[in-house]
């Protein structure tokens with residue numbers, strides 16, 4: 001459970017993890033530029049971004065596997081920047097499971113439960129508790145090779161949680177797993193994380209995964225944080241064109257600001273927009289529209305201001321259908337229910353009327 005929101009009385013809660021001006025260079029290549037981030041106790045925060053944006057580099061710095069070139073890392077108020085991984089109160093799960101093939105499931109889980117704090121009986125009890133927690137109580141005596149990918153990753157999760165770490169680091173834990181199992185395991189990880197209240201940092205390049213299970217998402221691009229926000233904030237109010245295009249699907253529209261204010265010209269089409277900031281006449285803009293906000297009508301019922309758009313593809317996805325359309329030079333994307341699809345008779349080649357609601361058009365100055 002997340003701690004209650006700060007009420008304004010007393011000192012604000014200290015973050016469990018704090019990154020201050022983290023930089024990382026490999027030779028002359030700058031992989032991380034002054035990253036600042038605070039993760040509250042009990043939060044699940046996801047680092048999301050395309051390949052090469054620096055997610056793993058940041059996670060490895062937090063884990064102590066590869067120290068940052070500059071900046072400080074604090075955990076529970078303690079500066080851990082110089083500490084080795086074993087002294088950091090963390091548990092890690094990697095994409096590759098990283099289990100010992102010659103040890104049983106129970107031996108893998110209990111591997112870190114050594115030393116005076118873990119007498120044999122206590123270690124055995126804790127192992128049984130962890131295996132029950134991840135639903136593998138009946139697999140304790142097997143070797144990892146006899147388990148499915150999803151089961152192996154649960155073993156890795158149990159092992160990472162064994163010593164009740166203050167911070168759980170998950171590095172693409174689901175990307176090697178079969179898609180059907182992945183969705184299920186994703187929800188299990190989230191519910192386990194919430195039940196235990198363990199502060200968690202997850203690295204993924206899968207935006208559906210990030211939006212689906214996070215309290216907050218950190219979108220990264222080229223070694224920088226592009227935006228930090230709740231999944232809804234990131235999806236509904238992206239900070240820039242990169243976030244708008246990378247997180248969630250959207251029609252991407254290049255346009256020029258026209259007159260009167262609020263009108264855009266996109267090829268031969270005139271569009272209405274409600275930009276957050278006034279845009280100067282002649283400015284080039286990039287607009288994004290989520291597929292659920294594109295309105296489709298039959299051509300003979302075309303409302304004023306709609307564009308004729310030809311259906312170029314239809315994808316049936318169960319509860320919704322995705323329709324690709326072309327209103328040259330624009331490529332548009334819509335999602336509708338199967339009932340609406342049928343009533344529109346939206347088969348490839350058909351021409352429909354598409355309206356782009358001004359209040360949903362996300363408009364950014366085109367700075368490229």
Ligand SMILES: Nc1ncnc2c1ncn2[C@@H]1O[C@H](COP(=O)(O)OP(=O)(O)OP(=O)(O)O)[C@@H](O)[C@H]1O
Pocket residue numbers: 026029031049050051052053054055056057058205
């Ligand atoms: N040991 C290294 N030496 C040189 N460059 C490195 C090293 N490790 C990472 N990099 C570079 O730093 C950048 C960030 O890499 P990183 O692995 O953090 O990206 P990522 O966002 O995790 O990508 P992916 O999803 O593909 O793992 C990349 O350009 C990568 O080539």
